[in-house]
Amino acid sequence: MSVVDNPDLMPISDALSAILQMAPKPTETEVVYLEHAVGRVLAESPIAAVDVPPADNSSMDGYAINSCSINEGGKTTFAVSQRVPAGRAPQPLVSGTAARIFTGAEIPQGADAIVIQENAQFDGEKVVMDGPVQVGQNIRAKGQDIKVGQVFLAKGVRLQAADVGVLASTGLDSIAVFRPIKVAIISTGDELVSPGESLAPGQIYNSNRFVLASLLTQMGCVPIDIGKVADTAEAVEEALEQAAEQADCIISTGGVSVGEEDHVKQSVERLGKLDVWRLKIKPGKPLAFGSVKETPFFGLPGNPASALITFCLLARPFLIRMQGAGYALPLAFNVPADFEHLKSGNRQEYMRARMEQGRIAVFHNQSSGILSSASWSNGLVVIPPGSVVHKGDLVSFIPFSELLG
Ligand SMILES: Nc1nc2c(c(=O)[nH]1)N[C@H]1C(S)=C(S)[C@@H](COP(=O)(O)OP(=O)(O)OC[C@H]3O[C@@H](n4cnc5c(N)ncnc54)[C@H](O)[C@@H]3O)O[C@H]1N2
Numbered sequence: 172m173s174v175v176d177n178p179d180l181m182p183i184s185d186a187l188s189a190i191l192q193m194a195p196k197p198t199e200t201e202v203v204y205l206e207h208a209v210g211r212v213l214a215e216s217p218i219a220a221v222d223v224p225p226a227d228n229s230s231m232d233g234y235a236i237n238s239c240s241i242n243e244g245g246k247t248t249f250a251v252s253q254r255v256p257a258g259r260a261p262q263p264l265v266s267g268t269a270a271r272i273f274t275g276a277e278i279p280q281g282a283d284a285i286v287i288q289e290n291a292q293f294d295g296e297k298v299v300m301d302g303p304v305q306v307g308q309n310i311r312a313k314g315q316d317i318k319v320g321q322v323f324l325a326k327g328v329r330l331q332a333a334d335v336g337v338l339a340s341t342g343l344d345s346i347a348v349f350r351p352i353k354v355a356i357i358s359t360g361d362e363l364v365s366p367g368e369s370l371a372p373g374q375i376y377n378s379n380r381f382v383l384a385s386l387l388t389q390m391g392c393v394p395i396d397i398g399k400v401a402d403t404a405e406a407v408e409e410a411l412e413q414a415a416e417q418a419d420c421i422i423s424t425g426g427v428s429v430g431e432e433d434h435v436k437q438s439v440e441r442l443g444k445l446d447v448w449r450l451k452i453k454p455g456k457p458l459a460f461g462s463v464k465e466t467p468f469f470g471l472p473g474n475p476a477s478a479l480i481t482f483c484l485l486a487r488p489f490l491i492r493m494q495g496a497g498y499a500l501p502l503a504f505n506v507p508a509d510f511e512h513l514k515s516g517n518r519q520e521y522m523r524a525r526m527e528q529g530r531i532a533v534f535h536n537q538s539s540g541i542l543s544s545a546s547w548s549n550g551l552v553v554i555p556p557g558s559v560v561h562k563g564d565l566v567s568f569i570p571f572s573e574l575l576g
């Protein structure tokens with residue numbers, strides 16, 4: 172039975188696991204300089220060529236001594252035998268003396284403790300300190316961050332700012348990452364006009380294209396705009412074929428519902444196959460997933476809030492896998508509701524919501540045509556099928572930070 176003939180709506184968890192299983196693993200890699208590495212996905216597990224830090228060094232400004240040369244219970248006077256700023260190789264410590272040392276400077280051989288300058292009295296020639304001191308105090312050990320030979324990041328990690336810094340700290344200036352995924356965007360609908368043009372009666376501006384291009388860019392994919400496509404089977408098929416040639420994945424909006432102007436499902440079935448259609452979610456019910464000539468395809472509903480939410484919940488996880496990164500379900504938090512939702516539904520509902528001062532408010536109009544609802548929100552409240560919400564009930568809230576980027 173074709174998915175189009177199945178009258179049942181699919182639970183989102185089933186759809187997501189089916190979709191994720193079909194995500195192809197990336198094979199093509201490229202080497203990028205660290206300047207361009209943030210957000211990219213590691214195609215190798217780097218091995219440290221050096222210890223980080225490369226040598227024992229001082230964590231404070233003060234004096235390096237050998238702990239054996241200080242009186243345990245009283246004052247000791249040391250001659251200052253050398254000065255070691257960061258960046259200068261120290262001489263071995265002359266026995267019974269102290270070395271003036273600064274934060275980040277390498278510990279002279281023979282020294283095993285740093286006394287901070289606030290606890291030492293320097294008279295211009297000699298320095299007086301109180302004992303006892305702990306062996307190793309204020310010393311950062313060689314390799315305490317990363318050891319030479321250590322695999323310090325795993326293939327599949329999406330590089331954050333700190334990761335790029337960690338790579339740099341081992342001396343790497345470039346790294347192998349997976350090639351960015353190209354995603355074609357098809358905007359179906361006779362009514363669509365590009366921003367900047369004037370509106371004739373019956374027309375609306377194409378906002379989905381900009382939402383999707385922005386979401387894709389934010390997650391490190393390369394959007395390819397196939398443009399606006401008329402509501403005819405021929406036009407939709409032509410666009411799908413063009414998209415399949417140019418991109419690694421195709422995302423269309425609109426034309427996936429049941430009206431006779433909705434050509435996307437049938438066109439996909441003619442050119443490839445449809446694996447998923449119609450989910451038990453609100454908004455986003457008519458979501459379609461399949462392939463066009465082997466190229467994965469998502470047909471998102473045309474309603475702007477539905478397109479955004481289905482992208483976040485289904486297309487984004489798939490693209491993350493395609494990028495070679497690990498996908499983890501978004502973190503959700505139980506937060507008291509500052510709203511009522513007394514009409515239960517049979518689909519899992521994703522309400523555009525805002526968490527403020529530890530409580531959740533929802534946008535006053537949850538119509539899937541209202542894109543401002545998402546613009547106003549900082550996350551989604553998940554209302555399971557058959558549930559109602561009273562003020563003060565704990566509701567599951569997924570911040571947009573978990574669903575974007
Ligand atoms: N008889 C039924 N009608 C509808 C059903 C249903 O089950 N039975 N489902 C409804 C649901 S739920 C949704 S969601 C929509 C989705 O329909 P389509 O994906 O076919 O989308 P369109 O009809 O093409 O457009 C819907 C809506 O969105 C506007 N739109 C489309 N593209 C864009 C764009 N690029 N930028 C901004 N706005 C866009 C379009 O003008 C429509 O207003 O179907 C329901 N109908």
Ligand code: MOO
Pocket residue numbers: 452453454455456457472474477539540
């Ligand atoms: O599923 Mo539709 O997206 O509710 O409007």
